[in-house]
Amino acid sequence: MIAPPPADARVAQLDALLPQTQCRRCGFDGCLPYAEALAAGRSAPNRCPPGGLTTLAALAEALGQPVPAPDPAVWPDDPALPLDADQALLPTVAVIDENVCIGCFKCVLACPVDAIIGAPKYLHTVLTDDCSGCELCLPPCPVDCITMVPRSAAQTPASAMASRWRSLHQARKTRLARERESRDEARRQRRGELLAVQAQGYDIAAAIARARSRKSTSPP
Structure with missing residues (x-):
């Protein structure tokens, strides 16, 4: 089952403007968390090199902010990483x-x-x-x-490819969550089985102790 899109309309609007490469260059764990941070005012719209200047301007407009310069902390200055005319990563x-x-x-x-x-x-x-x-x-x-x-x-x-990448990423997160839940359930089951074995051991030990006590108090 693929995770549903964000319920918050503002977050959904910002997420729709992002390229969905899920590259984390913005400092967040994917495009949706970045959109959530933008909507909450916890980040600036100039931290998406794959989106280039067009995405930067669109995010700023959606937020009602002046268009800032690209953030040099995340925008590549390595000549081995060429940018296109929009200053987006190729x-x-x-x-x-x-x-x-x-x-x-x-x-x-x-x-x-x-x-x-x-x-x-x-x-x-x-x-x-x-x-x-x-x-x-x-x-x-x-x-x-x-x-x-x-x-x-x-x-x-x-x-x-944005829609496809968003869908793949959401499907992956759903799968990972399902696998974690399955592992947690298996651990809970093993713990329950262990506790049951321990309880059975305590019952046997108690029964042996009672038998020994009766034997020691019985007349010869």
């Missing part, structure tokens, strides 16, 4: 070098849109059309087998 996708991949599974766990598939100790691959270019898979890779390449013309344009 759309990229992750590619895994299968000759180097050791199947550690860490990139799968890091992907916010479940665009990497694979199993532990097996090679992984990227569903490149679903990849949001967030780069969150790069830091955990212990063998540096992942590179970011430009999104090809044959793929769906990043500008048309």
Whole structure:
């Protein structure tokens, strides 16, 4: 079951303006938390490099604020990370070098849109059309087998992927919550079984103690 959209209309409006890359460059755990922070006045609208100046201006307008300059703390100044004419990060996708991949599974766990598939100790691959270019898979890779390449013309344009990425991210959060609930339930069940065994042990010990007491007080 996919998580429902935010109930707050203002948050939903701001979230709809974001590119949904879920990259966390803004300092929040995804686009929706950033939209919530904007609506609450806890952040500024100039912290979304993937959205570029157009998104910055749209967020400022929605908030009724003057358009600020991009925040240098999050806007890249690395020449290896080229910006387009809108000062937005150029759309990229992750590619895994299968000759180097050791199947550690860490990139799968890091992907916010479940665009990497694979199993532990097996090679992984990227569903490149679903990849949001967030780069969150790069830091955990212990063998540096992942590179970011430009999104090809044959793929769906990043500008048309926001709804898809939002849906994938929400579905992932729902799945993770369901898995946590399942693990918690399993732990509760194991704890209940352990307590039952302990209680049974106490009952047996008490019965043995009563039998010994009766034996010791019985006449010879």
